Amino acid sequence: MNKTVKDVEEALAGIEDGATIAIGGFFAAGVPRTLLRALIDKGTKNLTLACGSGPLLGAKDELNLLVQNNQIGKVIDSYSLFRSATKGAQHPFEQKVRAGEIELEIYPMGTLCEKYRMAGAGIPACFMPVGAGSLVEESVITNIEEKRQKREIRVLNGQTCILEYALKPDFALVHASSGDHEGNLCYRKTAWNFNHVMAMAARVTIAEVENLVSPGDLKSESVHTPGIFVKRVVKVQRIKFDITAL
Amino acid sequence: MSQEIEDNSYVNLGIGIPTLVSNWLEGRDVMLQSEIGMLKTGSLAEGDAIDQDLINASCQPVLEMQGTVYFDICESFAMIRGGHVDVTVMGAFQVNQSGDFASWMNPSRGLNGVGNIGGSMDLAAGAKKLYIAMEHTANNGSPKVVRDLTYPATARKKVNKIFTDLAVIEVVPEGLLLKELFPGLSVDDLQSVTEPKLLIARDLKEIEL
Numbered sequence: 001m002n003k004t005v006k007d008v009e010e011a012l013a014g015i016e017d018g019a020t021i022a023i024g025g026f027f028a029a030g031v032p033r034t035l036l037r038a039l040i041d042k043g044t045k046n047l048t049l050a051c052g053s054g055p056l057l058g059a060k061d062e063l064n065l066l067v068q069n070n071q072i073g074k075v076i077d078s079y080s081l082f083r084s085a086t087k088g089a090q091h092p093f094e095q096k097v098r099a100g101e102i103e104l105e106i107y108p109m110g111t112l113c114e115k116y117r118m119a120g121a122g123i124p125a126c127f128m129p130v131g132a133g134s135l136v137e138e139s140v141i142t143n144i145e146e147k148r149q150k151r152e153i154r155v156l157n158g159q160t161c162i163l164e165y166a167l168k169p170d171f172a173l174v175h176a177s178s179g180d181h182e183g184n185l186c187y188r189k190t191a192w193n194f195n196h197v198m199a200m201a202a203r204v205t206i207a208e209v210e211n212l213v214s215p216g217d218l219k220s221e222s223v224h225t226p227g228i229f230v231k232r233v234v235k236v237q238r239i240k241f242d243i244t245a246l
Numbered sequence: 247m248s249q250e251i252e253d254n255s256y257v258n259l260g261i262g263i264p265t266l267v268s269n270w271l272e273g274r275d276v277m278l279q280s281e282i283g284m285l286k287t288g289s290l291a292e293g294d295a296i297d298q299d300l301i302n303a304s305c306q307p308v309l310e311m312q313g314t315v316y317f318d319i320c321e322s323f324a325m326i327r328g329g330h331v332d333v334t335v336m337g338a339f340q341v342n343q344s345g346d347f348a349s350w351m352n353p354s355r356g357l358n359g360v361g362n363i364g365g366s367m368d369l370a371a372g373a374k375k376l377y378i379a380m381e382h383t384a385n386n387g388s389p390k391v392v393r394d395l396t397y398p399a400t401a402r403k404k405v406n407k408i409f410t411d412l413a414v415i416e417v418v419p420e421g422l423l424l425k426e427l428f429p430g431l432s433v434d435d436l437q438s439v440t441e442p443k444l445l446i447a448r449d450l451k452e453i454e455l
Contacts, residue, residue: 145359189316
């Protein structure tokens with residue numbers, strides 16, 4: 001089996017306007033920057049970017065271009081606004097969220113992890129104790145009022161729990177330090193984060209890898225994402241970037 | 247606060263003021279869990295020691311230690327939600343006398359009901375001990391220890407202790423118990439910047455600086 005494609009353009013084949021795309025990474029670490037650049041070049045519009053914890057805050061140049069090109073319809077995330085209110089107020093992404101031109105749907109981070117994991121593991125929904133006593137218990141947290149669907153609640157072992165559904169993206173863009181031709185992936189340090197669970201979740205997972213190796217080169221017991229979860233692998237250069245404060 | 251954290255504890259430090267606690271934990275037998283997927287998080291990295299694949303949950307470059315381990319995000323939140331972390335330290339906009347706290351959304355930002363939840367609600371839900379580390383008052387001088395939250399809650403009845411620049415306050419069934427006070431400050435001084443009526447610990451002492 002050979003899942004490698006020749007370039008990032010081929011890697012993104014089939015992504016159309018309106019697609020839901022999971023974006024790996026946690027702030028600056030493990031973000032598939034090269035694939036994001038290719039998505040910007042491709043110009044696909046009305047995208048739902050399904051994130052985990054602010055990969056777009058960690059890749060601000062890419063975020064700015066996506067906003068400038070009007071490519072984002074919606075973002076799903078746990079933390080995607082600038083920590084500083086003054087910085088945020090000036091930022092084009094936040095301005096579009098404030099104006100309702102980009103929909104922003106927010107979940108607790110661990111709940112979001114499980115929404116992806118359930119999608120990958122064939123579980124349609126689960127009851128989550130997280131968010132009880134907060135607005136999360138009442139309705140979906142979004143800046144678009146008519147999208148605030150009421151939550152289903154059940155009390156289990158005396159705990160208020162919220163019904164959370166699996167979240168299955170059409171595509172996932174993930175970043176791995178190493179990968180082989182058959183799609184097995186290994187992440188480096190904290191760049192692991194959401195990349196594995198998003199690779200599990202999506203219908204089509206596209207992995208950019210800094211080191212492309214042959215089957216057998218990765219230590220069999222140390223593979224983080226088995227190749228069965230990955231459809232395409234593309235070799236990219238290791239990009240040096242600054243880790244900037246939020 | 248670092249004195250309150252026992253040896254052999256697993257500790258998670260939230261974004262902002264809580265990360266400063268790590269400076270005081272160096273050399274202690276305490277392991278820092280970072281929700282990005284790291285156990286035994288080292289101190290902040292600078293200069294050539296910065297590795298772009300190695301940050302904490304506040305997006306700060308950090309160092310590895312002997313025996314650091316990395317894992318997937320679901321596993322990280324299984325540790326957090328599953329009650330495996332001993333002490334969680336978080337910042338907050340407000341805390342009330344029942345141990346409810348608000349940290350995820352500032353309504354005055356005008357963002358139509360969205361904010362940054364991050365891992366705060368998961369951490370609060372799974373915490374064995376939840377400590378809040380914050381300034382005692384907001385920038386405009388208004389109390390952050392309040393009777394009723396005016397910001398949306400992160401979680402309810404979860405806070406065990408509040409550590410501010412002025413005092414250490416324990417949340418007890420009867421209300422808020424003042425345990426420690428900044429040297430030179432009187433109880434009345436503190437009460438004047440604290441909304442709920444404070445209970446005073448019999449062994450009230452000065453904060454050790």
